[in-house]
Amino acid sequence: MRKNRVLLGGLALTLSVVLTACASANGKSSDSSSSSSTDKISLMQDTDLLSLDNSNYADLTMWNVLENSMEGLYRQDSSNKVAPGMAESVVKPTNNGKTYTFHLRPNAKWSNGDAVTATDFVKSWQRSVSAKSKSGYNYIFSGIKNADQISNGKMAPTQLGAKAVNAHTLQVNLEHPMPYFSKMMILPAFFPQDTKVVQKYGSKYGTNSNRVVSDGPFKVTGWTGTNDNWKLLRNPHYYDQKAVHLKEIDMQVVKDANTAHNLFAKGQLDDATISGVTAQGLQKNKDLRHVQKAGTYYVRLNNKAGKPFNNQKLRQAVSLAVDRNHLTKDVLADGSKPAYTYVAQGLATDPTTGKDFATEMTPTETHNVAKAKQLWSQGLKEANLKGTVNLTLVGDDDTVTKNVAQYLQGTLQQNLGNVKVNMQNLPTKTVSNKEAGGQFDFDQTLWLADFGDPENFFSILTKDNPQNYAHYEDPQFNAAMKDATTSNAANTGAYWKDMRTAQSRLNATMPVVPLYSMVESHLVNPKLKGIEYHPVGENDYTRAYLEK
Structure with a gap:
C-alpha cells in the first residue's frame, strides 16, 4: 500500500512546540496511566475516520479501526x-x-x-x-x-x-x-x-x-460519520471471550505530534504516536517504543526514455552517493534505520535459508562516493548529457520529507558534480498526480507491505503494473516474477529463488533507491501490556490489558 508520507511526517512546529518536546527528553514524564479503571484504554489516530465500509474506502485510520x-x-x-x-x-x-x-x-x-x-x-x-x-x-x-x-x-x-x-x-x-x-x-x-x-x-x-x-x-459506537472521537465496546457475541480483557477502547483523532505527547503526559492517552521534531526530542524518554514496520521509504527514479535516469549508471551513482547512516542518525534522528533493499526488513523470512529476506539480499556495497562519481561521469557520457544536469525531485510538503529532500539535494550536488537538484515539495494530491503522469525525474515515496511476502513489493515494478510510475522494464526481473506467480508458485525452493533473482536485479539496475525503513515512535503507558505491534498490518489492541 502506498501510504501518504504525512502519516509519519512531522508537521511544521513552532518554537514553543520544540521546547516542550525537548523538555521531556530526559526520560521523565508525568503520570502516563490514562485510564481510571483497568478495563479501558485511550488511543489516537492521526487522521480523520472517513468510512467503515472496506469495499468503498481504504486508508490507515479506517484499517486501524477495522x-x-x-x-x-x-x-x-x-x-x-x-x-x-x-x-x-x-x-x-x-x-x-x-x-x-x-x-x-x-x-x-x-x-x-x-x-x-x-x-x-x-x-x-x-x-x-x-x-x-x-x-x-x-x-x-x-x-x-x-x-x-x-x-x-x-x-x-x-x-x-x-x-x-x-x-x-x-x-x-x-x-x-x-x-x-x-x-x-x-x-x-x-x-x-x-x-x-x-x-x-x-x-x-x-x-x-x-x-x-x-x-x-469489539464494535464501533459513537461515530457519526464526521466526529473526531468514538469508542470500541466489547462485542458480547465474539467467539473467544477469554482472550479479550478490555471492555472499552476510546479513540480520538490527534493530528499534531506535540499534542499527542502532551495528552500522553497528562494521562489522557495510553499509546501516543509521535513523529518529526517531537520524536527527535523524546528519544531518551523511558516510555518511548520504536515499532519496526515492513515499509521502505525510497527514491523512485524515472526510467522512461528521454529522462536522465533512463541510464543505469546514473541510477547506480545516486544510490552509492547516499550515506544512509548519516541520513537516519543525523538528519532524521527519530529512530529510523537505514534501508538497503527495496523489500523491507522484517517483512519475510526466506524459508530456504532461514534468514530475513532483506538482510540476506543486502548489496555488498552500499556507499562509495568515489565509485559514484565514476559511474556518474560514465553515465553522462553514455546518455550524451553535457554541462549541468537539472533534476526535479518531487515529494510531499511535510517537514520530514523536506528535510530528506534537502539532504539528497546537498549530497548529490556535492558528491556527483555537474548536477543541480530542484526540490518540489507539494500537497499529496498534487504529488500523486505528478507521479501518475510521469512528471518527475525522481520522487520520494513509501511502500508499506500489505502482506508478508516480497511479491507485494515487487509486483508494482513489473512491466504492466499500473503503479509502475518509474517505467521500469527489466526482462530478467519480469521473467522471475512471471515464473514465481505461475510455473514456480507451488515450488517453495524455485519460488524463493525467483524472489532472490528479482531483488538481485533491483540491486543491480537500481530503479528505486532505498533510503530508510519505516519506524513508528510510540509513547506507551508502562502498565499497558499485550499489544501486538505487527511489522505487517495494523497494530492489534484486541488482546491488550492494563496491569493493576
Whole structure:
C-alpha cells in the first residue's frame, strides 16, 4: 500500500512546540496511566475516520479501526504468524495449490447476533472486487478466479471464484497457486460484511457506526460519520471471550505530534504516536517504543526514455552517493534505520535459508562516493548529457520529507558534480498526480507491505503494473516474477529463488533507491501490556490489558 508520507511526517512546529518536546527528553514524564479503571484504554489516530465500509474506502485510520473491531478468516498472533480467525483452522490448499476450503466457526456471530456465514464473505468480496468499488483495493483480489476481469468491468462480480458451499463452508478457487494467499487473508480488504446489514443500508453502509456491525472482539459506537472521537465496546457475541480483557477502547483523532505527547503526559492517552521534531526530542524518554514496520521509504527514479535516469549508471551513482547512516542518525534522528533493499526488513523470512529476506539480499556495497562519481561521469557520457544536469525531485510538503529532500539535494550536488537538484515539495494530491503522469525525474515515496511476502513489493515494478510510475522494464526481473506467480508458485525452493533473482536485479539496475525503513515512535503507558505491534498490518489492541 502506498501510504501518504504525512502519516509519519512531522508537521511544521513552532518554537514553543520544540521546547516542550525537548523538555521531556530526559526520560521523565508525568503520570502516563490514562485510564481510571483497568478495563479501558485511550488511543489516537492521526487522521480523520472517513468510512467503515472496506469495499468503498481504504486508508490507515479506517484499517486501524477495522483491525480492532472486525476479523477475517485469519488473524495474526503475537508471533506475527497466521492464526485461525473466523476460520476454524489454517487450511492447506488442494487442486495443486489452487483451491482453498475454509470451514467457519459455527458459533461465530456478528455484534447484532446474526450468524457469520460463508455468504457474508462471498458478498463482501464481490462488492470489493467490483469495478464500481471505490476503495482502490480491488486489485488485491488478483489471482482469485476471474478477479482481474471483474475489476476491469469485463465480468460480473458474481463470477468471482469464491462460493458458499453451505452456511459455514467457503471455497475459493485461484487461477494459479499463490504461496502468500494465507497471509493476505488478514487484510481488512478481505473482511466479511453482514449481508443483511449491507442490504438494509445500501450505499449508506458504513457511513456511521450505526450502519455497520462487527464480527470481531469489539464494535464501533459513537461515530457519526464526521466526529473526531468514538469508542470500541466489547462485542458480547465474539467467539473467544477469554482472550479479550478490555471492555472499552476510546479513540480520538490527534493530528499534531506535540499534542499527542502532551495528552500522553497528562494521562489522557495510553499509546501516543509521535513523529518529526517531537520524536527527535523524546528519544531518551523511558516510555518511548520504536515499532519496526515492513515499509521502505525510497527514491523512485524515472526510467522512461528521454529522462536522465533512463541510464543505469546514473541510477547506480545516486544510490552509492547516499550515506544512509548519516541520513537516519543525523538528519532524521527519530529512530529510523537505514534501508538497503527495496523489500523491507522484517517483512519475510526466506524459508530456504532461514534468514530475513532483506538482510540476506543486502548489496555488498552500499556507499562509495568515489565509485559514484565514476559511474556518474560514465553515465553522462553514455546518455550524451553535457554541462549541468537539472533534476526535479518531487515529494510531499511535510517537514520530514523536506528535510530528506534537502539532504539528497546537498549530497548529490556535492558528491556527483555537474548536477543541480530542484526540490518540489507539494500537497499529496498534487504529488500523486505528478507521479501518475510521469512528471518527475525522481520522487520520494513509501511502500508499506500489505502482506508478508516480497511479491507485494515487487509486483508494482513489473512491466504492466499500473503503479509502475518509474517505467521500469527489466526482462530478467519480469521473467522471475512471471515464473514465481505461475510455473514456480507451488515450488517453495524455485519460488524463493525467483524472489532472490528479482531483488538481485533491483540491486543491480537500481530503479528505486532505498533510503530508510519505516519506524513508528510510540509513547506507551508502562502498565499497558499485550499489544501486538505487527511489522505487517495494523497494530492489534484486541488482546491488550492494563496491569493493576
